[in-house]
Amino acid sequence: MSGSGRHDGHGRLGNALSNLAVAVGCVLFLGGFAWGAVVYKPYTVPTDSMSPTVNAGDRVLAERVDGGDVRRGDVVVFTDSAWGAVPMVKRVVGVGGDKVACCDKDGRLTVNGKAVEEPYLRDGGASSSPASAGRAPASPQDFTADVPEGQLFLLGDERNTSLDSRVHLEDPGQGSVPRSAVQARVDAVAWPMNGMIGRPEAFAALPGGVSSEGPLPLQAGALVAGAVLILGGAAYGPLAARSARRSERPKVSAGAH
Template identity: 65%
Template sequence: MSTGTRTGTRTKTGGTRGTGGKGGGRAGGILSGLAVALGSVLFLGGFVWGAILYQPYTVPTGSMTPTVDAGDRILAQRIDGSEVRRGDIVVFNDSLWGDVPMVKRVVAVGGDKVACCDKQGRLTVDGKPVDEPYLLDPKAPASPTGFSATVPKGNLFMMGDNRATSEDSRVRLTDSDDGSVPRSAVSARADAIAWPGGRAGMLQRTAAFTGLPGGGPSTPGPLKAVVTAVVGGAVLIFCGAAYGPLANLAGRRRTAR
């Protein structure tokens, strides 16, 4: 009988299998649980955060082509109309425009004189020409028909990017003197296309209005951070949940050898 202390059991090949595996397994299990817990917080928190800040909308017409097409599903950040700036693509609802949410681009704000077109066919705001690369046909005149309006304080002048077909503030000039929309009618600002998958992505902010007083469009909302939280949480949940089965499989293979 041996008088020494046994620290392990001898295997068939003569090696010694220590008792540290159980401790390592417990540590791995703890890390796995933490990963799942953290992932759940990020995943669910990201969804809640996104649901609070963003609202999905389906674009009803092709008036904003090529930026967004008819049938595109967009994600728009809930905002107050006071936050809107020139160049923003917004969702609004105004009784003069019908009873459904509309999606248009803001080209002028309260106090601006907006007109079209100058000798180069460009839109002008307070007499300053605006180059609009986002239009469906940037080489065509910024509007097939000429117009001029002064936007009242607290209002916004809306136009579509498909100027040949868009029914926007130009058409509403016949309904009122300015054709504009109150800021209070705006409920959200478009940040991204969510569907279809081939067009999904963040909407680019335009630099067309940066030379005007007050600058160009608003900065994007926190959508990228929301998506990062949701995707990161899903990855952590998957990796944490997969650790146990993978560790058991690896243990069985070691035992078989």
């Protein structure tokens, strides 16, 4: 009887812990999913203008942000009537008050006279003389633009084919778009699962620095932890019952025969 009581006590405790694990797992999983749905919006990128960072057909997760929170180096989703009034994905390389130009003697983009290394370009950008390094310049055509206050200057990472601020240099604002046009900031490529889009170090030294990482890693962690707790808690019951049945089998002595 005492052994049975111990087994019953262990069983009740195990079931309680199992139920608690499932309950906490559900909270984490559903909470992480709901949090992500509120903060992020999925987009499908239609062109290769941001290749190789984001390719045509990629499914990205973009954090809903205010245009005032955007920093240089961010990949953003925006809509502007001068660009066709459809959502577009480009990288911010200049903000209000900046002088953006290309290219310097080493083929690099410059912001306020400071050369910017762009490792996210297909060939890694021009970090030394293009002729000696065999690398293409940061833009196939030279340009200069003064970005008005409250505006953003945007380029695609595929500089040979991207239709970006360079195409609109003759427009008011010299190709820039208002911060209010920004709808979201791209944080990750969800499909294929290429992971987070980092903040370029080259822009960190400029005034304002780079934006902070979004909450996507925390949300993903909550989803994973929730799934593990749910599966672990749900699996405990059958495993505990199987273990109990094994322990209750009568032992046969060697001299029974």
